[in-house]
Amino acid sequence: MKELKQESLLAFLYNDGMKKLLIIAVIILGVVGCATVSKLQPKQEELSAMQQKVPDVTLDRLVEGYKLYKTKCSGCHGLHSPREYTAAQWDKNLEEMFPKAKIGDDASKSLIRDYLHAKSK
Numbered sequence: 352m353k354e355l356k357q358e359s360l361l362a363f364l365y366n367d368g369m370k371k372l373l374i375i376a377v378i379i380l381g382v383v384g385c386a387t388v389s390k391l392q393p394k395q396e397e398l399s400a401m402q403q404k405v406p407d408v409t410l411d412r413l414v415e416g417y418k419l420y421k422t423k424c425s426g427c428h429g430l431h432s433p434r435e436y437t438a439a440q441w442d443k444n445l446e447e448m449f450p451k452a453k454i455g456d457d458a459s460k461s462l463i464r465d466y467l468h469a470k471s472k
């Protein structure tokens with residue numbers, strides 16, 4: 352009887368330890384994931400650089416475009432960095448990808464396009 356109790360105590364500690372490990376792993380993954388994504392987030396200090404590519408664009412519009420891009424364009428593959436392509440190359444990609452992502456309204460298209468152009472290479 353005594354032995355059995357000890358065993359279940361060990362099992363409890365072991366399981367709890369695994370749980371803790373899992374929680375720590377999830378936290379680390381979360382932090383790393385956020386750090387990677389946040390590089391793509393448009394920021395105030397890059398606004399003038401982005402306006403060289405998309406004149407008069409506002410930070411609000413770019414953030415909206417970024418959010419749409421993140422939610423609509425990450426379902427089938429990882430997000431491509433906007434810097435992978437020139438604005439013209441993005442237009443070609445988007446022609447193909449808007450239908451895939453089922454984006455039909457001009458407002459959403461224009462938000463995503465402005466965001467990608469503003470941070471394009």
Ligand code: HEC
Pocket residue numbers: 420423424425426427428431444445447448449451452453454463
């Ligand atoms: C329904 C799935 C799906 C969605 C949603 C989707 N894509 Fe894609 N995307 C693909 C597939 C499949 C490929 C690779 C084959 C191809 O080029 O058609 C691809 C390739 C790409 C490429 C690389 C093209 C190249 O020439 O290598 C880019 C850039 C891209 N997608 C951007 C986007 C953007 C931006 C969105 C959101 C508007 C988006 N994708 C949404 C399926 C999707």
